[in-house]
Amino acid sequence: MKGNIVVGQSGGPTAVINSSLAGVVSKARELGVKKIYGMHHGIQGFLNEDLVDMGEYIKEDKDIELLKRTPSAFLGSCRYKLPKIEGNEEVYDKIFAILEKYDIECLFYIGGNDSMDTIKMLSDYAALKGKTQRFMGVPKTIDNDLPITDHCPGYGSAAKYIATSLKEVIRDNASFGIEKPTVLICEIMGRHAGWLTAAAALSRDEDCEGPDMIYLPERTFDYDDFLARIKDLSVKKSSVVVAVSEGVKLADGRFVCELGGGSDFVDAFGHKQLSGCAVTLANKVAADTGLKTRAIEFSTLQRAATHVASLNDINEAFNVGYLACKAADEGQTGMMITIDVKERSPYQVGYGIYDIHQIANVERPVPDEWISEDGTDVLEGYVEYARPLILGELTPLMVNGVPKHLVLSRDSYRK
């Protein structure tokens, strides 16, 4: 590669999105790329020519190791969707003018559905106008809802955090309950797809019975049936634990959190801002049963907890970044690197490359055959699928009792 490269991070961060950045940067360093630019706050920052010189931060291998151990988006993220090309050529012309100004030959975008759309649009525009720059997508999403790839980097670590934390709070909840059980309701991220909530099942082992019920957004939530099950469990058990997706909906189409109010902000992509599903259910169950209830929202902890990230996930995140850079160097454009699992046990993984047009804007739900018939649990097929994704740990670099991170010097305070 003769020119420079630029890499951006977009959408909700994950525990390993910086491993993908580390992968892109590592391969670019191997290739002798002169300038490795980072977009400060994704394509939105790029449009303001807000660029980071990665060479200032990654000078030796230990910097790569620290970047791999740093949660959230090192470069800053954004939620910005490119407009359609027709009638908005000035946005695209601006992007390509900046690419030319900085002699950027390849652009890498690490993100989920909306970010892969950015790669699609840019590569389409390049094809339309005969531009030579190349555009590669690097998959990232804790939601695990991208198609084609077996799974998405970021998911394994979020799943490991959920399984670990749930196992710990299950023990906590079991410590009381001498007279009546406490009903613990844990809310897990995932607006449309239940992949993260399904990870609650990974807490199950011979030393942990796991949650009593798991509710995914793939199925309609029936409060009366739920309440009847809670009442039944509360007689038999001294601890009742439920995992529920933030995105579960009632038969009438309302979100469960709307049962008792809850906020209804809308983000830049028009996604409904959900919160309070577990709190809503906990309050309602307490009122309807007199049982003590408790709600826990794993919140952004589940995408930020790099201290307990999955080693398999960190390595795969690194590799998809590395391979995206390699593929771009070999002339590919408008593609995304995929993870292809050869064997689940013992785990054997390979990588592929796929046309971005088949990936962008397509969401993959949890397969129906992995959800129990009554819709209150996930089945062994899911556990077999997900188990290898949470295996292994990467020791954090602990300084003064907390994990050390690599950070942008201009973070937080405005320029």
Added chain:
Amino acid sequence: MKGNIVVGQSGGPTAVINSSLAGVVSKARELGVKKIYGMHHGIQGFLNEDLVDMGEYIKEDKDIELLKRTPSAFLGSCRYKLPKIEGNEEVYDKIFAILEKYDIECLFYIGGNDSMDTIKMLSDYAALKGKTQRFMGVPKTIDNDLPITDHCPGYGSAAKYIATSLKEVIRDNASFGIEKPTVLICEIMGRHAGWLTAAAALSRDEDCEGPDMIYLPERTFDYDDFLARIKDLSVKKSSVVVAVSEGVKLADGRFVCELGGGSDFVDAFGHKQLSGCAVTLANKVAADTGLKTRAIEFSTLQRAATHVASLNDINEAFNVGYLACKAADEGQTGMMITIDVKERSPYQVGYGIYDIHQIANVERPVPDEWISEDGTDVLEGYVEYARPLILGELTPLMVNGVPKHLVLSRDSYRK
């Protein structure tokens, strides 16, 4: 020691309360104690003769190691306060009858303020009636509010979890904010004392600026002043993070969570059940400023996250249990083991023993000189105090990608 012993766990669990149990059991095994009983669900279970034979679970050293890595109360806990002796002799007679029936010579109770009261009452009753059984308190509380002891086992690990998780969500929050900052409000446990919330300051280092403000319950919360500070920060910064104790109160004596409703359940000790302080503030700030806000409650995760426990804390928790058993063997009763810090850097720790009457029912707040004059932060004196308590890690035993625990076989399902 010729007789048997019994050990119980009481009050809110911690990440290391089982290390104290491991310490008691280890010393008892060394002493050749024949039967090491555990109270299933503390003194409340003991009153029902619900006893666990620890010999069934601790057969070799690796069982001790696994117990040290297990969160929450292995034996189950309770919130049960013994009634005053006058007029309630039948409760005490029943306890002593059970002690005699099982040939129990020493009783150990691992807990906080309310649990130390149990030890005080039982040793008072023994003195009153000329009983020979001995009673020893083993300190435990994430709240860190016991007097005399430098700090309480359980606090260091909760503080480490808070510092680690806060550092991670600070990075997460910093990843957006290209146009306007998100105001992140993190709610931390601690009804009356701000020790846990103060631990938010431990996230600060050269790679993390930490929270912008820290609000302890030791100071009155002024919403208008708070809002003015948020508005000011939101102009200067691309990320605003506030740590706030669940127990902060307004000048009129109401809890902050009562600004916008919030639950007002009362627990068995008459403590007000707080929740939603961060949610209340996040909603109110969003309404008053138009800024995007987010609330995170660290909830029971902060007392259950043994996977990131402090090694110093684990060791000290073990030692206070071990030394309580040693002291009881040597004839002591009505006492609690204390932690005496000789030097904070490099950290040097010793242990003492203290009359339970000076400890039970006394709460120790964060010293005034460690809180900033404007009440929005903690000072360096606190950081010097707390830093050694969060140092070191004990590698979890990971099985199938999640930490392995030692569990009571009869947990959760009712007998």
